[in-house]
Amino acid sequence: MMADAVLSVEDLIVQYDTASGPARAVDRVSFTLGQGERLGLIGESGSGKTTMGTALMRLTRAPGRIVGGRVMLGGTDIMALSQRDLRAVRLRDIAMIPQGAMSSLNPVLRIRVQIEDAIHAHEGRLPKPEMAARIATLLTRVGLDPVVADRFPHELSGGMKQRTVMAIATALSPKVIVADEPTSALDVVVQRQVMQTLGRLQSGLGAAVVLIGHDMGLIAQFADTVGVMYAGRLVEIGPVAQMIAAPRHPYTRLLIDSLPGIDAKRRLTGIPGLPPRLTDMPPGCAFAPRCPLATASCTASIPALQTVASGHRAACHLYPGLPALPPLTAKAAP
Numbered sequence: 129m130m131a132d133a134v135l136s137v138e139d140l141i142v143q144y145d146t147a148s149g150p151a152r153a154v155d156r157v158s159f160t161l162g163q164g165e166r167l168g169l170i171g172e173s174g175s176g177k178t179t180m181g182t183a184l185m186r187l188t189r190a191p192g193r194i195v196g197g198r199v200m201l202g203g204t205d206i207m208a209l210s211q212r213d214l215r216a217v218r219l220r221d222i223a224m225i226p227q228g229a230m231s232s233l234n235p236v237l238r239i240r241v242q243i244e245d246a247i248h249a250h251e252g253r254l255p256k257p258e259m260a261a262r263i264a265t266l267l268t269r270v271g272l273d274p275v276v277a278d279r280f281p282h283e284l285s286g287g288m289k290q291r292t293v294m295a296i297a298t299a300l301s302p303k304v305i306v307a308d309e310p311t312s313a314l315d316v317v318v319q320r321q322v323m324q325t326l327g328r329l330q331s332g333l334g335a336a337v338v339l340i341g342h343d344m345g346l347i348a349q350f351a352d353t354v355g356v357m358y359a360g361r362l363v364e365i366g367p368v369a370q371m372i373a374a375p376r377h378p379y380t381r382l383l384i385d386s387l388p389g390i391d392a393k394r395r396l397t398g399i400p401g402l403p404p405r406l407t408d409m410p411p412g413c414a415f416a417p418r419c420p421l422a423t424a425s426c427t428a429s430i431p432a433l434q435t436v437a438s439g440h441r442a443a444c445h446l447y448p449g450l451p452a453l454p455p456l457t458a459k460a461a462p
């Protein structure tokens with residue numbers, strides 16, 4: 129475990145009990161987040177990113193439940209907290225910008241009231257001028273005019289709403305911010321601006337950020353470290369430059385190759401085939417059925433996340449035998 133880890137996750141398992149059986153949407157995920165670190169978490173739709181992010185704050189709702197593992201926020205064991213202590217920790221120590229956050233703003237309350245509510249819950253009532261000044265600072269910090277405080281959500285653009293949600297999430301200067309696809313509903317220009325604001329907020333607060341997304345380009349511009357999820361499992365995690373230049377997991381390689389590049393010849397092809405159903409996981413490595421390099425050992429056991437280079441881990445049976453990944457051609461759909 130990293131000495132200055134602000135968040136450490138060990139063998140986290142989150143399961144949905146569904147009609148077709150238990151689905152492990154997060155399956156033994158472990159990672160640590162250093163102070164001020166920016167971790168980008170990427171994976172296809174349904175790979176378990178939101179389930180993981182939500183579980184970090186123990187906000188998992190039925191039919192989902194956390195069935196195993198540990199989440200340590202600094203020295204605090206999140207799993208051991210009472211509901212009351214959990215409420216105190218949320219927002220103050222760890223805050224979430226949920227997926228589709230824009231629509232989570234209360235439509236009938238002015239922005240000012242929504243920010244006040246967040247602060248009141250933790251600090252009690254503040255004198256009016258102090259509260260007004262605080263709200264103005266929070267809004268300015270996310271690039272909004274303080275007059276926004278007196279508006280209703282429907283009077284704001286998508287980008288402004290997203291910034292408002294960021295102002296609320298950071299109202300108590302949390303040490304960890306989990307941002308779940310904060311720009312997915314925005315156009316490309318606004319996306320970039322909101323990401324810059326998130327970056328400035330992060331460095332201003334010295335907070336660590338878990339940025340969830342499926343756009344490797346956007347994630348790579350922001351993150352120090354990139355983690356890749358596949359069918360509920362963390363299959364690779366490492367420094368962003370290494371992850372782009374020398375990914376070790378075949379899935380990461382194909383994911384990066386499928387990005388539209390500067391090279392016009394590289395087409396956005398995607399990876400043939402589909403991720404497995406969580407209620408019907410293949411034996412061994414979940415990616416084996418789509419992996420061009422799969423061998424018999426890949427279906428025999430689930431590969432553990434192991435160190436492949438400094439600060440870089442991959443869950444793949446090719447290692448430690450393989451020094452680097454050869455060029456890959458995606459396998460035809462199984």
Ligand SMILES: Nc1ncnc2c1ncn2[C@@H]1O[C@H](COP(=O)(O)OP(=O)(O)OP(=O)(O)O)[C@@H](O)[C@H]1O
Nearest residue numbers: 144146153172173174175176177178179180191406
């Ligand atoms: N309430 C639920 N009941 C049953 N299964 C669920 C529930 N919520 C999520 N799942 C399943 O858990 C898996 C992971 O879902 P999750 O929302 O975490 O994925 P994600 O990576 O965030 O996807 P996206 O990129 O689309 O947001 C999916 O297979 C999904 O079908």
Ligand SMILES: [Mg+2]
Nearest residue numbers: 177178179227
């Ligand atoms: Mg999601």
